[in-house]
Amino acid sequence: MPAGLSWNILPACVAVLVLAVGAVRAHAVPDAMPSTMPSVMPDAVAGATTLSHTQSVYVSHCGGCHGIEGISGPTFVPMLRNSVGSFACTEEGRAYLVRVPGVSMSLIRDDQTLADVMNFVLVTLGGTSTPPGFRPYTAAEVHAWRAHPLSGPDFMALRAHVLERSLAACARQPDRG
Numbered sequence: 001m002p003a004g005l006s007w008n009i010l011p012a013c014v015a016v017l018v019l020a021v022g023a024v025r026a027h028a029v030p031d032a033m034p035s036t037m038p039s040v041m042p043d044a045v046a047g048a049t050t051l052s053h054t055q056s057v058y059v060s061h062c063g064g065c066h067g068i069e070g071i072s073g074p075t076f077v078p079m080l081r082n083s084v085g086s087f088a089c090t091e092e093g094r095a096y097l098v099r100v101p102g103v104s105m106s107l108i109r110d111d112q113t114l115a116d117v118m119n120f121v122l123v124t125l126g127g128t129s130t131p132p133g134f135r136p137y138t139a140a141e142v143h144a145w146r147a148h149p150l151s152g153p154d155f156m157a158l159r160a161h162v163l164e165r166s167l168a169a170c171a172r173q174p175d176r177g
C-alpha cells in the first residue's frame, strides 16, 4: 500500500466524525424540550457520555479512522483492539507505534497528552495483545520518536518486520499470557 494513500481518507474520517458529533449534540440538546419531559431521557445510557479527557482526545483525533473502540472494520486502517499490543514487546516496536504518521504527525501537539492517548490505546484498546509488563509511554519517548515519522513505499514491509521481531520477543517473555 502506498503510504500516501492513507491520508486520502482523512476528509471522509473528518466527515464521519462531524456527523457523529452533530448527531450526539442533536440528541443531547433537543431544540424544543417540553416542560413535562422527564429530566433523564428515557433512552439515556448510563455512563455513555462520561469519557475521560484522554478518551475524548482519542475520539476526536483518532476515533474517526480507528473507531471509538479501536475497531476500524474492513478497511486498510489497522485494528487497534486486541491487536496493537503485539508491537510492544521490543523498543523498536514501541517506537514504531509512535512513529506511524497518524500518531507522530497528530494535531495533538502536547507530548504528554499524546503519551496518555497512546497508553489508553495500548492498555485499554490493546487488551489481551498488550504484554503484561508494558511500560507506559513517557512524554520524553513520544517527543523523541515523533520527530522521526515513518513514511515511504516500503512502509508495509517495515511494519511486517517490526511486528515479526516483536511477536518473537513476546513469545520469549515467560510471564506472557
Ligand code: HEC
Residues within 6 Å of the ligand: 003, 006, 007, 009, 010, 013, 058, 061, 062, 063, 064, 065, 066, 076, 077, 078, 079, 084, 097, 100, 101, 102, 103, 106, 108, 117, 118, 121, 159
Ligand atoms: C486519517 C486516518 C487516521 C487517523 C486520524 C489516525 N490514524 Fe492511526 N493509522 C491510520 C492508518 C491508515 C494506519 C496504517 C499506517 C499508515 O498507512 O499510515 C494507522 C496506523 C496506526 C497505528 C499502527 C497500528 C498497526 O497495526 O500498524 C497506531 C498505533 C495508530 N495508527 C494509532 C493512532 C492514534 C493513537 C491516532 C490519534 C492520535 C491515529 N492513529 C490517528 C489511520 C489514521
